[in-house]
Amino acid sequence: MPLILPSAALLIVLTRSGAAPPAPQDTQQAGPKDPAKKKDKDKAPKKPKTKYPSFDFKNHPSVRLAKGTHVDFTARVQEDITRSEAPTGDAGELETVDIGRREIGVEGEIANVIEYQVERTLTGAAEDRWRDVYAEFKYYDFARVRGGKFKLPFSLDEGTGARNRDFIYRSLAATHLAPGRDRGVMVSGRVYKKLIGYEAGVFNHDGRNARTKNPDKVYGGQTTAERVTFHPMRNTKNTIGDISVGVAFTQSDVPEGISGIRGQTVLEQNFFSGSDYIVKGPRHRTGVEFQARPGPASIKAEWIRVETARRGQSVEDTDLSPIVGEGWYVSGSYALTGERKADGLDHPKKPLLPGWGYGAIEIAARIEKLRFHSGSSSEQGSTSPRADTILGNADQVTTFGVNWYVNRWIKIQANFVHEKLDDPSQGPLPSKATFTSKAIRFQFSL
Amino acid sequence: MRVRSLVVTAALLTFTSIGAAPALAQTVAELFDQNTVQEIRLSVNSRDLAKLRANTHLNTYYTADLSWKNVKVRNVGIRSRGQGSRNPTKPGLRVDIARFTTGQTFVGLSTIILDNIWQDDSLLRERLAFTFFEKLGEPAPRESFCRLYINNEYFGLYAITEEIDGDFAKRVTGETDGTVFEFHWFIDKQWRAEDLGTIDKYKELLEARTHTLDADSTLYAPIQQLFKEVNGPDDAVWRSRVEQYIDLKQLVTHIAIEQFLLDNDGFLGAQGMNNFYLYRFQGTQKHRLFVWDRDQSFQFKEGPVEITDANVLFRRAMTYPDLKDTYLTTLEGCARASLENDFLLHEIDRLEALISDAANADTKKQFASDPARFQAAVSFLREFASLRPASVLSQVASIRKGS
Numbered sequence: 014m015p016l017i018l019p020s021a022a023l024l025i026v027l028t029r030s031g032a033a034p035p036a037p038q039d040t041q042q043a044g045p046k047d048p049a050k051k052k053d054k055d056k057a058p059k060k061p062k063t064k065y066p067s068f069d070f071k072n073h074p075s076v077r078l079a080k081g082t083h084v085d086f087t088a089r090v091q092e093d094i095t096r097s098e099a100p101t102g103d104a105g106e107l108e109t110v111d112i113g114r115r116e117i118g119v120e121g122e123i124a125n126v127i128e129y130q131v132e133r134t135l136t137g138a139a140e141d142r143w144r145d146v147y148a149e150f151k152y153y154d155f156a157r158v159r160g161g162k163f164k165l166p167f168s169l170d171e172g173t174g175a176r177n178r179d180f181i182y183r184s185l186a187a188t189h190l191a192p193g194r195d196r197g198v199m200v201s202g203r204v205y206k207k208l209i210g211y212e213a214g215v216f217n218h219d220g221r222n223a224r225t226k227n228p229d230k231v232y233g234g235q236t237t238a239e240r241v242t243f244h245p246m247r248n249t250k251n252t253i254g255d256i257s258v259g260v261a262f263t264q265s266d267v268p269e270g271i272s273g274i275r276g277q278t279v280l281e282q283n284f285f286s287g288s289d290y291i292v293k294g295p296r297h298r299t300g301v302e303f304q305a306r307p308g309p310a311s312i313k314a315e316w317i318r319v320e321t322a323r324r325g326q327s328v329e330d331t332d333l334s335p336i337v338g339e340g341w342y343v344s345g346s347y348a349l350t351g352e353r354k355a356d357g358l359d360h361p362k363k364p365l366l367p368g369w370g371y372g373a374i375e376i377a378a379r380i381e382k383l384r385f386h387s388g389s390s391s392e393q394g395s396t397s398p399r400a401d402t403i404l405g406n407a408d409q410v411t412t413f414g415v416n417w418y419v420n421r422w423i424k425i426q427a428n429f430v431h432e433k434l435d436d437p438s439q440g441p442l443p444s445k446a447t448f449t450s451k452a453i454r455f456q457f458s459l
Numbered sequence: 460m461r462v463r464s465l466v467v468t469a470a471l472l473t474f475t476s477i478g479a480a481p482a483l484a485q486t487v488a489e490l491f492d493q494n495t496v497q498e499i500r501l502s503v504n505s506r507d508l509a510k511l512r513a514n515t516h517l518n519t520y521y522t523a524d525l526s527w528k529n530v531k532v533r534n535v536g537i538r539s540r541g542q543g544s545r546n547p548t549k550p551g552l553r554v555d556i557a558r559f560t561t562g563q564t565f566v567g568l569s570t571i572i573l574d575n576i577w578q579d580d581s582l583l584r585e586r587l588a589f590t591f592f593e594k595l596g597e598p599a600p601r602e603s604f605c606r607l608y609i610n611n612e613y614f615g616l617y618a619i620t621e622e623i624d625g626d627f628a629k630r631v632t633g634e635t636d637g638t639v640f641e642f643h644w645f646i647d648k649q650w651r652a653e654d655l656g657t658i659d660k661y662k663e664l665l666e667a668r669t670h671t672l673d674a675d676s677t678l679y680a681p682i683q684q685l686f687k688e689v690n691g692p693d694d695a696v697w698r699s700r701v702e703q704y705i706d707l708k709q710l711v712t713h714i715a716i717e718q719f720l721l722d723n724d725g726f727l728g729a730q731g732m733n734n735f736y737l738y739r740f741q742g743t744q745k746h747r748l749f750v751w752d753r754d755q756s757f758q759f760k761e762g763p764v765e766i767t768d769a770n771v772l773f774r775r776a777m778t779y780p781d782l783k784d785t786y787l788t789t790l791e792g793c794a795r796a797s798l799e800n801d802f803l804l805h806e807i808d809r810l811e812a813l814i815s816d817a818a819n820a821d822t823k824k825q826f827a828s829d830p831a832r833f834q835a836a837v838s839f840l841r842e843f844a845s846l847r848p849a850s851v852l853s854q855v856a857s858i859r860k861g862s
Contacts, residue, residue: 071485328502328524329610397559399504399522404560 017018042352059191073120073459081125083399087118087132089175097450099432099441101280114175116144126152130163141221144194150346155202162306165220166194166199166212166240167261169315170342176359179311179346179375179456180414181428184277185383186340189275190298190317192220192236192263199238210242219265219296230273233265234297242302261300269293269322271398274319274338278408279430280450282441285385285406290336294322306355309348316341316407323387324356326399334388335400342381346416349374359458364420382409384435407435424456441454461511477550484528487566488617490603495654497605497619500526501552508609512547520558525565534559541711542644544577549615549823551575553622556697573607576757577825579754582616582818583835588720588753590806592828594796595789597709598631599750599836606817608810609716615821623736625669631749633746638678639664641751642732649731652772654690658742665737681744689772693732698779705772706747715789717735719851720841721762727770730855737828764790764854774834787855794848794855800821803844811837 028089067077072086091114095101118132128151131143164172170187182188198225199214218224219233242259251281276285317340322332350373352358363370388402396404414428430450437446490497503511508522519739520536535598536558541551552573556565565571576582582604589599607617621627628637643664655661658679669676685704691697702708710726717725724733726748736749767774768784774784797803818824818833826832 172596326504330505393560393563395560395563397522397536399507399536400559406638438715457758 017082018107043075061092064291067263075121082121084121086459087116089114089116089118091175091454093181093452093455094456095280095450095452097280098445099278099280099450100282113142114124118145121391123430124232126150138226153202155204157201159214160197160199162194162196163199164194165197165216165236165238165263166201166214167191167238167263167298167302168300168317169259169313171222175456176424176458177357179313179344179377179416180379180412181426181452182412183380184315184340184342184344184381185277185279185408186315186317186344186381187412189222189277189383190319190338190340191222191300192216192238192298193222195220195236197238207247208244210244211237212240213449214238217224217453218265218447218455219267219298222349225273225275227273229271231268232273233263233293236263236265238263255353256305256441257303259302261298261299261302263296265296267292267294268298272321272335272336274321276338276383276406276408276431278441279410279412280452283441284434284436287400290323290387290400290403291326291441292321292336293326295326304352309351309354311346311354314341315345335427336385336387336403337339338383338385340381340383341380343402344377344379344381346377349376355424358416358418359424360421361418372420373416375416375418377412378410379413380410381412384408388424404439406439408440409433409435422458424454424458426452426454426456428452433442435445463844485528485566487568487601490527490566490568491601491621492603495603496616497527497603498604498608500608502526503537503609505610511539512550513538514545515545515550520555522559523554525554527562527565530566532563532565535563535565540572541575541740544575546575546577549575549577549821549825564692568621568623569626570624571852572618572622574602574618574620574750575603576616576618576754579836580826580832581757581840582723582814582824582833583807583837583840584619584756585618585753586810587784587803587806587840588722588756591720591751591793591796592716592750595712595792596800597713597716597750598639600627604814604817609733613820613822615823616817622656623668623751628738632738632740633740637741638670638673639668639749640678640739641668641735642735645735646730650691650742651731651768651770652686654686655683657834661686665783668736681739682718682746683734684744685746689775693775694736697775701772701792702858704744704746705778706745707779707782708785709747710772711776712789713750715786716793717795718754718764719847720753720756721759721789721847722753722756722838723758725750727765727768727773734771746758757840757843760839761847761850764851764856784800788856790851794851797844797848803846803848804841807837807840807844 037346039048041253063077065077065079067381069075073087075083075085077083079141115135116132117135118130120130122128127148129148134144143162147159147163149157151157156219166185169186171193177366178183191436195216195218197214197216197235199212202214203210203306215240216236219236223232238261240259240261242257244255244257246256257423269291271289275283275406277283283319296319298317300315300317304313305311319338320334320335325331348352352362352373358373358375359371361373363372365372384407386403386405390400394402394404412428414426417425419425428451430452431447433447434440437439437443443446502524503521511521519537523535523537525532525535536555537552539545539550540553544551554571554573557563557569572587572690574587579585586602589602592599602618605617605619609852615840622806623641624639629635634720643666648664650664658675661679661682662675665682670678686699688700688704691700698707712727717727722836723729726732726735734752736751737746738749739746766777776787819830820828
């Protein structure tokens with residue numbers, strides 16, 4: 014029964030996949046400034062003048078209202094099947110079938126100057142249903158201005174959309190330590206021949222990932238966020254031309270209370286959150302990221318650290334050592350069907366069936382760790398809200414995955430996840446430090 | 460040369476550390492030393508302390524660091540405790556050493572009670588009562604006096620009391636796997652050993668302090684059965700049926716000591732049974748009593764020795780001549796122990812001398828504005844010591860004569 018949805022979607026889309034247009038080129042490399050392409054364009058016969066409004070269906074159903082003004086309609090449905098040795102989610106089940114996400118949205122441009130996106134999820138908590146809701150003034154490439162609700166500029170993995178992720182689940186570090194979405198204003202751009210990208214913004218709070226369903230838990234107030242990425246080989250034709258390194262920071266102030274930042278396993282079981290550690294004062298996030306996508310391969314790595322102060326929280330009313338959440342991952346992927354990773358695999362060279370293609374197939378692996386600690390490592394950890402050395406914990410995860418991009422609308426992912434907790438007593442299986450999970454995701458994106 | 464100096468330095472450091480070790484090691488025996496008023500210091504976040512004092516009716520735990528001599532234990536849990544003695548001025552405290560740190564102990568103890576001695580002007584009653592229980596061969600919690608400082612403020616004279624738990628049971632019985640139940644008294648549930656019926660009723664009154672993960676039926680069925688048998692037919696096998704579940708001889712000994720001490724808040728309390736723990740011997744269904752909270756002992760200078768009571772269990776036990784004899788013999792034993800070298804009077808004098816400075820400096824004790832109350836209460840105890848033994852001996856003789 015649960016497979017009806019993806020099966021139906023598969024059938025519908027297969028009938029259209031033969032008519033799919035060729036995969037678009039990287040827009041950054043196909044602009045009018047490319048002299049070779051400009052020459053080809055001059056030679057080509059002139060296209061008849063487009064009438065407005067018009068409708069087309071390339072990547073999305075799209076209504077073109079004027080030159081440079083269009084509204085694209087987007088939708089995404091995904092369904093997950095998981096099986097784990099440990100309980101999962103709120104209900105603590107070992108096996109779940111979950112229509113994880115249903116989203117609809119519009120995005121587009123106005124006069125090639127303003128870019129916008131409105132995305133709403135039809136599932137989940139009411140307060141989280143509006144996802145990205147923003148407009149961006151992009152007249153100047155070196156200084157775009159965006160306002161609304163969107164992701165804070167922090168973490169490569171957190172910033173990667175569900176359609177392009179190499180694994181079903183984001184890294185634990187990105188999921189729990191990166192801020193996520195919030196309302197704010199941001200300036201971004203590319204400078205020095207686009208070798209350096211920057212993003213800097215001010216936001217109401219420090220993102221949705223720092224909050225829980227428990228309204229008593231505290232999170233950061235007004236937050237500033239900055240991210241700088243360096244693309245040293247952007248202007249070369251080297252095969253690893255899109256290599257990038259970046260750093261990111263956020264700063265906010267957290268009111269007195271129990272922190273909303275949690276440590277959870279891949280399938281959302283707490284391994285660090287049972288204790289009521291009280292925080293107060295500045296919260297600093299630091300992130301370092303690296304990415305290289307040579308040909309069909311990719312390598313990504315990130316390190317994130319969140320430090321939240323505990324001012325005046327000791328039994329003597331003095332400051333305690335900050336609570337530190339620290340995480341990292343290293344991941345790699347390889348497209349067996351040869352697609353260039355940098356172009357995205359969501360447009361396979363040979364989509365399934367009509368031309369007897371089989372889509373794009375990619376294998377991936379990731380190792381990662383998320384750890385929480387404070388104070389001296391030589392002292393015994395305590396669950397006391399006022400302990401300098403808290404009872405920390407860490408989860409080390411290894412994930413293997415296969416991604417099948419059936420065509421540009423359908424993606425099927427399968428992951429095998431192995432987790433190991435430093436202190437299993439705080440985890441979902443108190444007597445067992447290691448456990449495995451398997452997950453399959455069917456994703457239909459319009 | 461350099462190597463040699465390193466070796467010499469290392470040897471000196473080793474020697475110094477070995478020599479220093481005994482001075483660092485404080486023991487539980489030192490903590491409960493009867494000849495010393497200890498000094499216990501607690502550091503508590505000022506907001507936590509304000510919350511604890513504002514909500515003394517709640518059992519919320521707060522974090523504290525505990526210091527005694529050169530022992531410092533971090534991150535212990537403290538909470539308000541007591542029944543009528545709960546107050547914000549001089550809060551009684553339960554200190555759970557391992558509350559937040561698994562396996563942590565304080566001189567080998569996982570919990571201590573800091574008793575505020577709120578309802579006793581003399582501050583001595585419980586200490587004297589426990590001494591009597593011990594003297595008559597009945598185990599009692601170890602207890603010593605201490606000056607308690609919280610955040611460097613003197614909170615008054617407290618008693619450090621050993622909690623009755625698995626460790627206590629092991630110390631006094633040698634068993635490691637018995638079951639300890641704490642009795643909870645409720646004003647609307649005054650109980651005198653009647654058959655309460657369902658297991659839930661017993662669970663409400665008797666909280667398991669060990670084997671807490673056992674099924675209710677495992678924990679409470681033997682207690683349910685005990686009181687069913689206690690209230691069963693008055694026939695020839697009543698005693699053998701009841702003795703499957705409780706040590707009747709120990710029970711009457713316990714009650715006799717309470718009676719000597721004129722405690723009106725004990726097993727034969729005026730408001731129903733109170734201030735005891737029930738202990739189930741390891742691998743059996745048989746129980747015994749442990750004494751607890753004796754602030755209400757020495758209520759009167761004089762009073763009758765009870766041989767009957769509304770309490771079903773005691774009343775029916777007293778119909779057996781050998782149990783009645785045990786009861787009377789224990790009363791006589793208490794009286795003789797008091798008189799032997801004026802033990803009780805000397806103990807009162809000794810303890811008064813020990814605590815008088817700390818007690819007089821205690822500005823948080825109840826009625827602290829009337830310093831004469833302390834002396835008056837101690838004088839009252841001396842009168843008890845003078846009158847009670849002779850009176851008990853005389854009453855017991857009359858009872859024996861009559862029977």
